[in-house]
Amino acid sequence: MMFPKNCWYVAATTSEVRPGSVLARTICELPMAIFRAEDGAIGVLLDRCPHRLFPLSEGRIEGSGLRCAYHGLVFETDGKCSEIPSQPEIPTNAYATAYPVREAHGLVWVWPGDKTLADQTPLPGFETGEGYLAGLDFSCLDPSDMWGVAGPNVIHLNAGYMLAVDNLMDLTHTAFVHADTFDNAGILGSERTVKAVGQNRLIDFFAFKNTMSAPLRTGYMLDQSVPLFDNFLETYWQAPGVMILVHGAVPEGGDREADGAIVLNTNILTPATRTTSHYFWAQSVYKNRGEGKVCDLWDVMTKAAFAEDEETLDKQQANLDRFGTTTLDGDVALVLKADKAIVLARRIVNRMVKEEASIGSI
Ligand code: FES
């Protein structure tokens, strides 16, 4: 399993690329220098000066461009060289490789593949609906009367991005990996439906009854005296690594919109190398019950749970490496019913990789 390149990937959060800053980050095995000029424009350049191949990420922002730290050439956000200190004329081949970039809802997206396809491809996002489903276009990442937001944060995993996608597409792991945090044992007996939407999207629904631990109730700011909750977990996935998980709990038989505690959890995976990835995540609390912010306990609990996932994924990748396994698609992996969404997702991503290979773009 490799990665498709003709798609938008999150490269950084807005807060990581403040005006005047340069960030070095590898996306799809391409070392990139991500910078924001003084006027706020963002540029993403291959991290290699066309002059003597010095890393551009070592440079500094000056006005609208990035000045290479070696001989001082300046490159604009579109990659064109605008100044050569040692000579007045600028050769026509003096440009750095630039990648299409977009910014929305606090995320910076980059297109590492065939540039001509970028303009015609909208940024990822899901079809919205009524109530809390209005946030599925990533508007849930903008703090508002509707959403209290924590994040986005970034974790750098020593694990391939599809291992992290697998992790989120089979939430039965929460009963084990997160036994001390989410305490979600009820999920093992859940009703599960996986629905394909178009060519490259899936929605994975879990519904289960749960007694819920006291910390989880507190985290959700729910009434401690209610004995049983209807829990729902809905994963909206877009290939290859874009997900919003809708987590919710409502006192048994209650109405989700009126009484539900609902959190939209953005999870976006970007391949760095074959065995490492960038994991962007955020929590958006739906303010249907009047709460304005992510309560501290929920935030602490979620951060602890994500650290548990990180440790699990790093160990899984290390074991794949130890056994020289490059893929989980083949005969080595035992496939269970709970893997249904994973199998479908990997089939879609594999198809995208094959299609790109057949048109010679990767
Ligand atoms: S290597 Fe960048 S200016 Fe010479």
Ligand SMILES: [Fe+2]
């Ligand atoms: Fe997890």
